[in-house]
Amino acid sequence: MLYSFGEIxxxxxxxxxxxxxxxxxxxxxxxxxxxxxxFPYPSGSGLHVGHPRAYxxxxxxxxxxxxxxxxxxxxxxxDAFGLPAENxxxxxxxxxxxxxxxxxxxxxxxxQRLGISFDWSREINTTxxxxxxxxxxxxxxxFKKGLAYKAETIVNWCTGCNVVLANEEVVDGKCERCSxxxxxxxxxxxxxxxxxxxxxxxxxLDEVDFPSKVKSSQINWIGRSExxxxxxxxxxxxxxxxxxxxxxxxxxVSCMVISPEHRFVSQWLDLAANPAAMRNYVEAAxxxxxxxxxxxxxxxxxxxxxxxxxxxxxxxxxxxxxISDYVLTSFGxxxxxxxxxxxxxxxxxxxxxxxxxxxxxxxxxxxxxACESEKLINSGMLDGLSIKEAQKKITDWLEExxxxxxxxxxxxxxxxxSRQRYWGEPIPIIHCEKCGYVPLDESELPLELPEIESFxxxxxxxxxxxxxxxxxxxxxxxxxxxxxxxxxxxxxxxxSSWYFLRYCDPQNDQELASQKALDYWMxxxxxxxxxxxxxxxxxxxxxxxxFLFDIGVVQTKEPYAKRTSHGMILGENNEKMSxxxxxxxxxxxxxxxxxxxxxxxxxxxxxxxxxxxxWNTDSIKGxxxxxxxxxxxxxxxxxxxxxxSDGLKLSFNKTIKKVSGEVEDxxxxxxxxxxxxxxxxxxxxxxxxxxxxxxxxxLLCPFAPHxxxxxxxxxxxxxxxxxxxxxxxxxxxxxxxxxxxxxxxNGRIKARIVIRTDEIKEEVLxxxxxxxxxxxxxxNSKIKKEVYVPRSLVNFVV
RNA sequence: GCGGAUGUGGCGGAAUGGCAGACGCGCCAGACUUAGGAUCUGGUAUUUAACGAUGUGGGGGUUCAAAUCCCUUCAUCCGCACCA
Numbered sequence: 001m002l003y004s005f006g007e008i009x010x011x012x013x014x015x016x017x018x019x020x021x022x023x024x025x026x027x028x029x030x031x032x033x034x035x036x037x038x039f040p041y042p043s044g045s046g047l048h049v050g051h052p053r054a055y056x057x058x059x060x061x062x063x064x065x066x067x068x069x070x071x072x073x074x075x076x077x078x079d080a081f082g083l084p085a086e087n088x089x090x091x092x093x094x095x096x097x098x099x100x101x102x103x104x105x106x107x108x109x110x111x112q113r114l115g116i117s118f119d120w121s122r123e124i125n126t127t128x129x130x131x132x133x134x135x136x137x138x139x140x141x142x143f144k145k146g147l148a149y150k151a152e153t154i155v156n157w158c159t160g161c162n163v164v165l166a167n168e169e170v171v172d173g174k175c176e177r178c179s180x181x182x183x184x185x186x187x188x189x190x191x192x193x194x195x196x197x198x199x200x201x202x203x204x205l206d207e208v209d210f211p212s213k214v215k216s217s218q219i220n221w222i223g224r225s226e227x228x229x230x231x232x233x234x235x236x237x238x239x240x241x242x243x244x245x246x247x248x249x250x251x252x253v254s255c256m257v258i259s260p261e262h263r264f265v266s267q268w269l270d271l272a273a274n275p276a277a278m279r280n281y282v283e284a285a286x287x288x289x290x291x292x293x294x295x296x297x298x299x300x301x302x303x304x305x306x307x308x309x310x311x312x313x314x315x316x317x318x319x320x321x322x323i324s325d326y327v328l329t330s331f332g333x334x335x336x337x338x339x340x341x342x343x344x345x346x347x348x349x350x351x352x353x354x355x356x357x358x359x360x361x362x363x364x365x366x367x368x369x370a371c372e373s374e375k376l377i378n379s380g381m382l383d384g385l386s387i388k389e390a391q392k393k394i395t396d397w398l399e400e401x402x403x404x405x406x407x408x409x410x411x412x413x414x415x416x417x418s419r420q421r422y423w424g425e426p427i428p429i430i431h432c433e434k435c436g437y438v439p440l441d442e443s444e445l446p447l448e449l450p451e452i453e454s455f456x457x458x459x460x461x462x463x464x465x466x467x468x469x470x471x472x473x474x475x476x477x478x479x480x481x482x483x484x485x486x487x488x489x490x491x492x493x494x495x496s497s498w499y500f501l502r503y504c505d506p507q508n509d510q511e512l513a514s515q516k517a518l519d520y521w522m523x524x525x526x527x528x529x530x531x532x533x534x535x536x537x538x539x540x541x542x543x544x545x546x547f548l549f550d551i552g553v554v555q556t557k558e559p560y561a562k563r564t565s566h567g568m569i570l571g572e573n574n575e576k577m578s579x580x581x582x583x584x585x586x587x588x589x590x591x592x593x594x595x596x597x598x599x600x601x602x603x604x605x606x607x608x609x610x611x612x613x614x615w616n617t618d619s620i621k622g623x624x625x626x627x628x629x630x631x632x633x634x635x636x637x638x639x640x641x642x643x644x645s646d647g648l649k650l651s652f653n654k655t656i657k658k659v660s661g662e663v664e665d666x667x668x669x670x671x672x673x674x675x676x677x678x679x680x681x682x683x684x685x686x687x688x689x690x691x692x693x694x695x696x697x698x699l700l701c702p703f704a705p706h707x708x709x710x711x712x713x714x715x716x717x718x719x720x721x722x723x724x725x726x727x728x729x730x731x732x733x734x735x736x737x738x739x740x741x742x743x744x745x746n747g748r749i750k751a752r753i754v755i756r757t758d759e760i761k762e763e764v765l766x767x768x769x770x771x772x773x774x775x776x777x778x779x780n781s782k783i784k785k786e787v788y789v790p791r792s793l794v795n796f797v798v
Numbered sequence: 799g800c801g802g803a804u805g806u807g808g809c810g811g812a813a814u815g816g817c818a819g820a821c822g823c824g825c826c827a828g829a830c831u832u833a834g835g836a837u838c839u840g841g842u843a844u845u846u847a848a849c850g851a852u853g854u855g856g857g858g859g860u861u862c863a864a865a866u867c868c869c870u871u872c873a874u875c876c877g878c879a880c881c882a
Contacts, residue, residue: 332881792816
């Protein structure tokens, strides 16, 4: 008897989605649980077998929580703005809305075939104006608080997408999405002041349960460094400020280096002896790409600003000044004091330009361990001090003499937020010559994305919206004069920065969600998503959430109490699945051939949830066979009972305990293994009572809900499996009355005996010694030590 | 360079100081079969005729006891990277 999964799965899915079974209730008196998966971008290629890994995992949690009596909010939506749909639209002359609607339809049917228990009544879509009304509203609040500003800065420019990119979107000097080369460009852009939250984004990580890798990546990305800003007087009368974490090395300074974009470069052109050389160098640096400029193996280049010098405040030494692109404009003050003796980069530079190398720290001998033994030398007032002491003394001195002050710097840059594209949320700002940037009145939200003929940029880097003169030309809301709308749109990360708040109250047209709903549901209890979002979506959404906390919209500091990450599913050849590699597995094929329950089990059984795993078509069979054998339970002789039989009581208790615990630790693979073992034992017993059958189906239900529900019904059990209570176990019943232990001599196993589980130590040792083979080996050698690990082993040391 | 991992049978992987290889795939043998890419039963780390010995990347250490803890080394992967 083969079970026909096709019919069964279709039948239950229809019933589930037609009912309120998985709908979250607005009853705030119930204990709540909010699991969250990253909502997908509905791409044209349909669902990938990687998507369901996360959906199934949290579906298991969601289903188990419902069985445990929680009010569960488990939702999905569509992150549907973005470039792929727009590019497809340009090529095929279809509106991106139509493109993404079709993709969503396909994604939805594929996901529903998996029997995931999403609350579809709360489905959201970032491109829906009722949704992006609130994305725009949040932007306006940021603007009003001065956290959204427009500024002419040097930005990352993707030469492929013709669009600016946030720092987080540049990977190895290339565009995160299309891998085209990224260059630096001076541009006027909307920017969000995420740097204002840098310290809190680090500090509040202490409050959340995230993988240490995620925490350290974010901390590393934010890149806090503590140091001192030091002011050097310049022979021109200017003051050059540098940032350093090593003020103690100030006597070792042999030159100053400023970045090619430093404001003093142009200021000093007329004063320097070599303006032509300076100009050449700066122009050459500007032409370099991001990769060229940051490449580490490249030789350092630079040019001296002749005739202008800096004065070292501690010893009045006259120091030459250089321009070099190894100094970054965007970090610190864009200028450094170079200490070649104690910084490898400065050392490389000094060697090339034959600058003095002044050692100011006596290197510790090879025998001494820490820098504790290192002492300052050649350093005037700092001589003989340790590095720590010297840092304190020089910092105090600099502050007293007004030559410097303590400073904390971050690597994190502000978030460049505008994109020169059509398919995104319009930025609700009007530019008036007289009044500057004027926000749209909130009553006019949503500012709808207008219909448009062509999605092509008329000119590289200019939004297609620029062509819609009727839409662009408006009256200034403040003074009534002629003004223009902002034509750039928001980046894809905007809509995804707050979507989990909307699930709490998705139909609300008065607020982004009601206070009551937010207070009840937030924070998200368990958020699972990809590592690739660690310094993008995960960081951005924490920033927005903190801002919403500050303006009183939400009541907790952090949006996600717990974060986990699933590993990627690779192709059979161990490589990332991609069309070009020809190793893509289509979930539809798997579903057609094996059904949803088998696919669900297989994706959870494939290996450690947090590690990458390669797809293996042969291994799916194991899960399919398991379900066939589950189906075969119908054939076993069944007796009425309201408790476990003596023969299976132990196994059932142990399995309930194991499955209950392991699911919480993301150990789905071993939880399923435990269910397989239990089934094997049931077959060895070759009978099952109704209570056992019921318990087995309840344990299986979150993993393979369709077959569990079908068998539940066929066995005449009451109600539905998925609305019944999660089974309980008794700790005392997880121990057998007798157990086999190993007997070791000097750590090597020599025999095994069966003892009563509650046997006292002395008796066990006596039994072990009297075991014939042990008695023989021991002979009359003297036992030095006897170790007994309860219910496990005995070790005699002779 | 900095940070984070990982390394166990033919394969995916179990075991967080206490009997290495659970569970599954594959493979081998048998049963049932006209048939088997179905199902069932048994077996399956290496070495040895056997008793036994060896075995968790390599080396060292702690311990009665180490895949697990410490030191060292090699290899692979991931993130960040001229951040002063």
